[in-house]
Amino acid sequence: MTDTLLHLLTNREALTKDQLDQFVQAQWQRGNHFDHVPLDVLPDYKNFESFSWEKIDCMLTKIVKQQADGLSFGFDMFPPKSAAKGDMHVHPLSSRLIAVLEGYGTAIVQTCSGKMAKKEVGPGDIILFPHATPHCFWGAEEEPMVVEVLLGPYVPFEHPLHTISPNRAKRINLAFPELFQPCEVQELDSLASRVVELQKQGLIELEENHVMDWGDEFIYESGGLEAEAN
Template sequence: MSANLTNLLANRGDLTRAELDKFVLSQWQQGNHFLRVPTHVLPNHNEFESVAWEKIDCMLTKIVMQKADGLSFGFDMFPPKSAAKGDVHVHPLSSRLISVLEGFGTAIVKTCKGKMAKKEVGPGDVILFPHATPHCFWGAEDEPMVVEVLLGPYVPFEHPLHTVCPKNAKKIAEAHPELFAPCDVNELELVASKVIALQNQGALELDEHQVMEWGDEYICNLGEIEVE
């Protein structure tokens, strides 16, 4: 199992979105939501400094590659626990395979048995889960935590179903299960238009996307923005 994951990450360039989704779902269903890999198969995020960090939700993020099938590769940076803690949330339309590259932190993910599993994680730890699975992360006390994230697919932050709180996600999944079905990347706009139409009718309630006041110092250190 770990050898399969190591092989998958060592050959991530040849990976397809369908293969990622199948692997993530099968491992998660077997209770393998927390795994480990040798750190030598993980990338160095500093090699992608030409791609700017963006402030998203409770973290900084950068997408460094997107494939035609929607499979995307990127990096997230979570703030120190003393600065902020991410709330439990779901991504209705995309699966995740997350590998810790630097720093230490805490990962919480809902298991296939319906319980919330919690683990202190560091370099080499992997967290994976299919779409619409409640989860959250936060960094350790003194330094942020940097992870690589494989997304199947990448869903833009502006999309109404990028992030949803578990309470609203459950209501939407019960009333409109078709909105939470895995979709092709070229169907994302259609799903968004359906969600917006339901919102306008008052038939669907979503959370406002919040961006926390954190991360400017890390972006500024790279010369990517000026902070007054």
């Protein structure tokens, strides 16, 4: 897998959402949910300081590039384990390819067999999984962990299907499987409207997204609050 993965990462400028989705799905089905690459094929997140960190869920995030087809590139920063552990969750609409850039932590992801795989990860480690796959991450004891994320597509935090707990996702998928299909970026708004209507009818129930009280120091350092004030 590594040779193919290296080709994908070194040619990311030509990558499409469909290619990412197909690659992630194929490798995950082969049991290749973890891998490792040299750091020199990965970007330096410090070169993107003009993009502010945003607090969502249990992490900080910044999206630095979005293509017309929905494929997006960004960075996430996970808190130290002593601050909080990320809960197990799923992203119903988008696949993920995640590369650890800095720090150490723990990754847990559901494999194609249905079992959960756990790995202590560090710089150069890769974690990938298709849409609607249960997973979670957290940083090591003292320092945060920074990762690059390739998303197919990027789903805004405020979208009702951004993040769902595994048990609730399973129930919704059984009742409304059309909501958990691979998604094109132009379908996001109509899916959101569909979910809102089902909620109004009392047919589905979603958790409220919470923003963790962590990461303000990194937002200040990047000038995020100053940018918001302007």
